[in-house]
Amino acid sequence: MKNNFRATNQLCETLNKYLGLSFCPIALNEKATVKENCDAIIERIREIQAEVEKIDEKLKEQLEPTLYEKLKNMSLSVPEFQLVSSVVHATCGVAAIAASAVYVVELVVWLIQNTDILADMSEVFHKIAIVVLSSVALGVFFAGIDMIAQAIIGSIERNELESALEEYDKALEEFRPASEKYQDHITYVRISIEIKKNTINAAI
Template sequence: MSWNDIFYPGNPERREKLIRKNQELLNLMENNFRATNQLAETLKKHLGWSFSPITLDEKATLKENCDVIIECIHEIQAEVEKIDMQLKEKLEPTLYEKLGHKNLSVPDYQIVKNALHGVCACGGVASFVVVGWLIHNGTILANITSTLIKVAASGAALVALGVVFLGIDMIIGAIIGSIERDKLEKALKEYDEALKEFKPASVKYQDSITEVRIRIEMSENIVH
């Protein structure tokens, strides 16, 4: 036990908390990267859009990894905006509104299918599900992007995510450069602030992408 631990007996517990919180951030980022790649694969398969897969870099900082996801989501949002504007022009306002809420009659569906085929050269049931989800859930992409920007500006953003694997002594040196109580508490507070918004936004983002993939699979099973 170090002299600092003798004078500040709560430090070992604080270190363990810091390690757990860093691991939680790492897990969230891994899942967000996976979900974003799954969304990109879905858009490529059913709408013909092509996006490069993204990879988490554990040697990079939290901010650098956030920037990678943000750039990819911005590319997706740009394509969504294009198809959204074109469909608004091609469809009657009430029909466009129904598309977002997936509340179409058979005749309505045929009209939307034809319009969709003219916009992105596809018009199957799965394509319809994807477009309806994108229109109705556009805020999901905006919210996760906004949250990532906040996390990238947080006190924990300059820490390399993979530092969690270095071991107790090295992680403390890498994260705060010291084992003094006040700096440990400051680091814990910064991690708490980063996780407060990031965790629920990440879970919602991941769940939404899982939802649309399940809906696509269900629609394809019905067709087949």
């Protein structure tokens, strides 16, 4: 969970830097419930999705269909790239104008191509947020299962607790690989952009 908050904030930093957006960091709260922490990430993912949709729609409006498809596939010729980069800069504002066209376009393409990653993570967090134990404070989970039992004892029976834990385990089976994929994709795009940036700066 901590790593997903960190990865989401890193993605937001990249979007702020290169696309002129203004996302504030979000923080994991161990005193809040599992659901409340999941909802915080879901809300931020939806905000990112909304910004990606805006950019995507503007590009669809301003580019010819064949050029838009070439952009998505990153199969642009040099003249086409120059045309597309000017449209991307106009779409993304001042921050993009200050950056190199190569990594701004790279970021925009990655966002358009990977909207399913954001959607999948939102769905996974939603599943975690609706299981029985999601009302327990996240810090209790970090402390261990015995603490969970002590926290819930008296409010639900032992068999209900075991059933809830089984339900939670099933949700976590989806959560772990999905969150790893999410974090890996964000790391990949950040590293790719930095490599391109350093390569361009070295050439200059």
